[in-house]
Amino acid sequence: xxxxxxxxxxxxxxxxxxxxxxxxxxxxxxxxxxxxxxxxxxxxxxxxxxxxxxxxxxxxxxxxxxxxxxxxxxxxxxxxxxxxxxxxxxxxxxxxxxxxxxxxxxxxxxxxxxxxxxxxxxxxxxxxxxxxxxxxxxxxxxxxxxxxxxxxxxxxxxxxxxxxxxxxxxxxxxxxxxxxxxxxxxxxxxxxxxxxxxxxxxxxxxxxxxxxxxxxxxxx
Numbered sequence: 312x313x314x315x316x317x318x319x320x321x322x323x324x325x326x327x328x329x330x331x332x333x334x335x336x337x338x339x340x341x342x343x344x345x346x347x348x349x350x351x352x353x354x355x356x357x358x359x360x361x362x363x364x365x366x367x368x369x370x371x372x373x374x375x376x377x378x379x380x381x382x383x384x385x386x387x388x389x390x391x392x393x394x395x396x397x398x399x400x401x402x403x404x405x406x407x408x409x410x411x412x413x414x415x416x417x418x419x420x421x422x423x424x425x426x427x428x429x430x431x432x433x434x435x436x437x438x439x440x441x442x443x444x445x446x447x448x449x450x451x452x453x454x455x456x457x458x459x460x461x462x463x464x465x466x467x468x469x470x471x472x473x474x475x476x477x478x479x480x481x482x483x484x485x486x487x488x489x490x491x492x493x494x495x496x497x498x499x500x501x502x503x504x505x506x507x508x509x510x511x512x513x514x515x516x517x518x519x520x521x522x523x524x525x526x527x528x529x530x531x
Contacts, residue, residue, distance in 0.1 A: 333530035335413040337498060341425050341522040342379055342405030346372040368431040373520075375405025375425045377451055383521045385505035397519055399509050405519075407448045411458075411528065419456030423448045427471070439475025446471055446482070450489070458490075465489025467496060482526070491528075498526015 346353075350372040357364045380397040397404065407425040412418035429444030447468045469484035484496040502522040509515035 333413060335411045335528045335530065336525065337412075337496065337528050338410045338525045339500070339523070340379070340408045341375065341500070341502075341520075342383070342407075343373040343375040343425060343427060343520055343522075344403050344405060345518055346374055347402070347517060366431075366433040368429075371429050371431055373427045373429075374403050375407070376403050377406040377422050377424065378404055379406055379408055379422065380404050380519075385503040385519070385521050397507060399507055399517070401519075402507075402517065406451075408454065409448075409450075413530075417456060419458040419462075420454040421450045421458060421462055422452050422454050423450040429471070434475070440473065441475050442471065442473040442480065444471040445469070461489050465491050467491045467494075469496065480522075480524075482524075490530075493531035494528050496526060496528045498524055500524025 350370060352370040353368070353372065354370060355366065355368040357366055380401050382396050384396045405425070406423055408420060408422050410418055410420045425446065425448045427444050427446040429442055432441040433439075434441075445468070447466060449466045450463055453462055465488055467484050467487040469482055471480050471482045473480040478501055479499050480501070481499055482497065484491075484494070487494050487496075500522045501524060502520045504518055504520040506516045507519050
């Protein structure tokens with residue numbers, strides 16, 4: 312169940328007619344873990360249907376805090392036992408790596424913490440999973456390139472939606488601060504989840520998800 316709920320990614324979209332003049336392409340990766348122990352407002356329940364149970368999860372909190380995990384190898388293959396990457400001790404390493412390329416300029420890469428809280432509905436008998444999430448990130452460092460002054464500490468907030476008929480998630484920003492104040496982000500992403508097993512306690516594991524995608528930011 313946990314593996315299914317964390318499956319998602321970002322992919323690009325064109326912002327025709329938004330009204331901004333400064334358009335930048337964006338590529339990203341996002342690495343997150345479920346909050347452990349679960350947040351106090353998290354709720355997961357099964358609803359009985361004639362065709363089978365439907366699972367509904369509310370307020371599922373996930374986090375990733377730099378440094379990001381290197382050499383991610385997900386999902387695990389059915390043919391072999393651990394090791395998986397990341398390892399149990401990496402929790403809660405992760406976050407977001409955002410590479411921004413303004414039109415006609417050089418790119419710069421930012422890293423930061425990432426949080427996602429989501430509503431998650433799984434109905435296996437109808438062939439899929441629905442997700443309606445809210446996300447946020449805060450930039451903690453410039454990893455590469457010449458980023459605008461004030462990049463560190465900048466934040467962005469937004470929404471994510473995934474229909475049962477597609478593996479692709481659609482993201483949109485709702486607000487931002489710092490260099491993202493007044494900017495608008497839109498794009499898509501796809502996620503690969505993987506089980507990370509406790510090295511010494513049989514049957515204990517958590518779920519790590521790795522998402523990649525692209526899109527655009529229109530700055531004011």
